Amino acid sequence: MKYRITHITRYSYSEPVSLCHNLAHLKLRSQPTQTDINSQVRIDPLPSVSREFRDYFGNQVNYFAVQQPHQKLTITSISEVNIVPPTPITPVLDQSWETVIATLDQNLNEDVLEARLFTMDSLYIRTNTDLLDYALPSFVPERPFLECVADLMTRIYKEYTYDPNSTSIGTPLDELLINKRGVCQDFAHLAIGCIRSLGLPARYVSGYLETIPPPGVPKLQGADASHAWFSVYSPTMGWIDFDPTNNIIPNDQHITTAVGRDFSDVTPVKGVSYGGGTHSLNVSVDVERLT
Numbered sequence: 522m523k524y525r526i527t528h529i530t531r532y533s534y535s536e537p538v539s540l541c542h543n544l545a546h547l548k549l550r551s552q553p554t555q556t557d558i559n560s561q562v563r564i565d566p567l568p569s570v571s572r573e574f575r576d577y578f579g580n581q582v583n584y585f586a587v588q589q590p591h592q593k594l595t596i597t598s599i600s601e602v603n604i605v606p607p608t609p610i611t612p613v614l615d616q617s618w619e620t621v622i623a624t625l626d627q628n629l630n631e632d633v634l635e636a637r638l639f640t641m642d643s644l645y646i647r648t649n650t651d652l653l654d655y656a657l658p659s660f661v662p663e664r665p666f667l668e669c670v671a672d673l674m675t676r677i678y679k680e681y682t683y684d685p686n687s688t689s690i691g692t693p694l695d696e697l698l699i700n701k702r703g704v705c706q707d708f709a710h711l712a713i714g715c716i717r718s719l720g721l722p723a724r725y726v727s728g729y730l731e732t733i734p735p736p737g738v739p740k741l742q743g744a745d746a747s748h749a750w751f752s753v754y755s756p757t758m759g760w761i762d763f764d765p766t767n768n769i770i771p772n773d774q775h776i777t778t779a780v781g782r783d784f785s786d787v788t789p790v791k792g793v794s795y796g797g798g799t800h801s802l803n804v805s806v807d808v809e810r811l812t
Contacts, residue, residue, distance in 0.1 A: 522606075522773045523558075523811040526555070528590045528598040528747070529804070536798035539588040541611060543792030546727065546779040547598035548573075548581035554607045555777055566591050578786065580779035583725040587745040592797075595806050597792055601811070605676055607762075612667035615755055619664045622720050624756045636754035643782035645690075646710055648718040651698055656715035666721070670753050670763055671770070673715060677708050677767035690784060706749040706784050708765040713751050713783065722754040724780050727787040731774040745806040747789060752780065773797040 528547055541587050554714055560581075568585035579698040587594065592653070642648055659672040659792040680701060687702035694714050696706050708726055716723040730748040749770065762771040779787035789804075 522604045524602050524604065524731065524776060525807075525809045525811055526598070526600045526602070526776060527805075527807040527809075528725050528729075528789070529806075530596040532594040532800055533745070533803075534594075534794075534800045536796055538587075538594070538797040540588050540796075541594065541598070541792055541794035542586045542588070543596075543790060544788075545583040545585070545596060545598070545790045546580055546787050547583065547596070547600075547789055549600050549602050549654055549728075550580055550777045550779055552777060554605045556603045556605075557651045558603060560598070563597045563599075565593075565595045565597075573686035576786075578779070578781050580787065602776055604773045604776060607771075610667065610758060610761060613665050615665040615667040616722060616757055617663045618660055618666040618669050618719070619663065621756060625665055625720070625722070626710070628756065632754075632759075633756060636722040639724045639782065640717055640720055640755065641782075642717070644785040645783040646694065646714045646717065648714055649695075650718075651695060652711075652714040653718040655698065655711075656718055658717055659715075666755055667753070667758070667761060670712075670716065670761075671723040673712060674763045674765045675768055677712060677765040681708060681711075681765075683766060696726045703721045708751045709751045710783060713726070716751075716753060721798045723765065723789060724754075724760070725754050725783045726750050726752050726777055726786070727779050727781075727784070728775060728777040728804065729808050730767075730776070731810060732762075733780075745808045747804075747806060748775070749779075749784070750775065779801040 549557045562583050563610040566587050569588040570586040572584050572714045660669045684702040684705050688707050699702050715725040727749050752760045752762045754760050764771055
């Protein structure tokens with residue numbers, strides 16, 4: 522499946538900004554099921570300093586600085602990508618979650634050592650007994666690891682309500698557990714926190730999801746949005762993605778931008794600015810299927 526993704530971020534300021542420094546995770550990640558055909562990021566006003574690099578997690582990152590006064594900043598990312606559906610998995614055939622923990626403790630190969638990083642706390646995900654208690658009904662003794670994860674995903678999907686007005690990026694997981702309302706990044710953080718509370722590896726995935734309007738209804742330009750889900754590491758099957766917002770194992774409609782410990786590692790655009798007064802932010806995303 523081939524897609525074109527257009528992601529436009531617009532900042533408007535009440536007063537001139539004299540200088541800004543920014544990091545953008547907007548170019549698509551290279552991985553076995555995903556080939557980045559062509560990606561470009563355009564910034565207006567033209568930055569004085571601009572460079573690209575790969576971060577610790579292997580994500581493509583754009584750094585730029587605008588050093589001239591401005592009251593508007595527009596960042597446009599256009600990417601074309603080819604998605605190959607991953608090999609279907611059978612969660613019940615995976616090894617038990619207890620065996621995965623033992624492998625993480627004893628095996629010293631590179632992939633396992635890398636996965637250990639994703640068992641630890643991060644900025645937005647702090648493990649605790651409440652997360653452990655929520656996880657345990659899915660992680661019964663000797664149950665296959667991926668089957669446990671699939672069950673946890675389904676429980677979050679059924680027990681939590683998608684509500685874009687209920688949380689912010691700073692909403693703690695303790696509050697989410699009580700209110701049971703949130704958005705895709707909340708549900709991904711919750712699942713990761715539950716899995717890490719058992720000492721198992723889970724990472725945050727940011728990207729896009731193709732949305733298909735009902736028959737006869739034209740797709741609205743700019744109506745798509747960034748999406749988030751999570752991934753777990755199975756020593757026998759590698760990293761496997763799960764989408765608790767939609768209760769599915771991603772196939773060829775999920776497009777990955779970046780992976781990290783949580784949202785703070787993969788924020789689409791973040792930075793600092795000097796001046797500017799108050800500001801407004803507008804983001805539009807189009808995911809267009811080409812073939």
